Amino acid sequence: MPSRANILASRFERAFDAEIRSRFFKGLDFAGPEGDPGWFGPGSAVWYVHSHLPTLVLGLVGAAYIEGLDPSISWMGYDHSRLAERVDGVPTGNIDPEGGAVRLGHSISFFIGTAYGSTETAERLARTVRAMHHTVKGTRPDGLPYDxxxxxxxxxxxxxxxWGLATAHERYHRRPLRGADLDRYYGEFVRVGEALGGTDLPATKAEVADCLESYLPRLALTPIKAFATGPNLRDSKSRPWEPGSAFMDWAARDMLPKWAQRLALYQPPNPVTLRLRRTSLWVALNALHDSAGPLPEFRQAQARVAAGTRSAPVASTAPAAPDPVLTRREVEDADLLTAGDPA
Incomplete structure (x- = not known):
């Protein structure tokens, strides 16, 4: 008789294949070419952090929460994303569960693809996302433009x-990187930000924390954000483990820096309940990872470089302008025009 862990792993793999891999991993190459280290390669902090899918997903949920504290990002999502529920084309202020699932699926494919995919796969993903960003422009209701x-x-x-990926890893991974090892992850990940057009990016945990807090004068809890968080999620249609659910909303707000928790009006439960929730989440995330193991894409990448790498991965890359051809063809193929930001 198969063990409970094997049953859980099989169910997870079937669900992941049906809901994520078959929809969002099309055209991504993890098995070849032989010896290609991709952007990071074996032994990198990125390979280690991203191999734990449950904490990766939680980190993306946390990242989506904190980024929405920027009013411009709230309106970008409101105007350009399927994340906002709409009735007869009019946003209701609620989260559309299917839109949230699409956004999460694209995010997972991007951060798995850039971590473990071939160099060509990682670069194509970055070009596609940059092309999507290039279409997101508009004006907020207060008259300020966003771009x-x-x-x-x-x-x-x-x-x-x-911040979201590293914080979820540090808090909930069974054997997290810490100190200089965790800073190595922050430093390596700069390559992703630069490929998406970022410049002057923070490269350590302390620098990222300072960067986030420096934006505080620009941040606000807009009605869009307020309607989709905290007590307003009591009637959420999302299942407990999905973005937009009350539990995942708590998990994301609980990870926020103290200043962001105050901005989001986060009231933590009593210390006993808080410890119980965090411990339960830690156990659940690691049990899922231990039973399912790393994704096949990670194992394919390991096999791709098992005989050695042809060249060492480059530490960073200069941003390239979005390819105008990709702006329509590849973005529409990826459904990114309606999916929202991959992060």
Whole structure:
């Protein structure tokens, strides 16, 4: 009789294949070419951090939460994303569960693809996302313009993503990187931000924390954000483990820096309940990872470089302008025009 862990792993793999891999991993190459280290390669901190899918997903949820504290990002999502629920084309202020699932699926494919995919795969993903960003422009209701190509926005967005991924890893991974090892992850991840057009990016845990807090005068809890968080999620249609659910909303707000928790009006439960929640989440995330193991894409990447790498991965890359051909063809193929930001 198969063990409970094997049953859980099989169910997870079937669900991941049906809901994520078959929809969002199309055209991504992890098995070849032989010897290609991709952007990071074996032994990198990125390979280690991203191999734990449950904490990676939680980190993306946390990143999505904190980035939305920027009013411009709230309106970008409201105007350009399927994340906002709409009735007869009019946003209701609620989160669309299917839109949230699409956004999460694209995010997972991007951060798995850039970590473990071939060099060509990682570069194509980055070009596609840059092309999507290039279409996100508009005006907020208060008259201020927003532009996803704005260097200041790119820096904020980058800091929120690397903060979310690293914080979820540090808090909930069974054997997390810490200190200088964790800073190595922050430093390596700069390559992703630069490929998406970012410049002057923070490269350590302390620098990212300072960067995030420096944006505080620009941040606000807009009605869009307020309607989709905290007590307002009591009637959420999302399942507990999905973005937009009350539990995942708590997990994201619980990871926020203290200043962001105050901005989001986060009231933690009593210390006993808080410890129980965090411990339960730690156990659940690691049990899922231990039973399912790393994704096949990670194992394919390991096999690709098992005989050695042809060349060492480059530490960073200069941003390239979005390819105008990709702006329509590849973005539409990836459904990114309606999916929202991959982060």
């Amino acid at each position: 996803a190509d704005d260097p200041e926005w790119l820096r904020w967005n980058y800091a929120t993503v690397v």
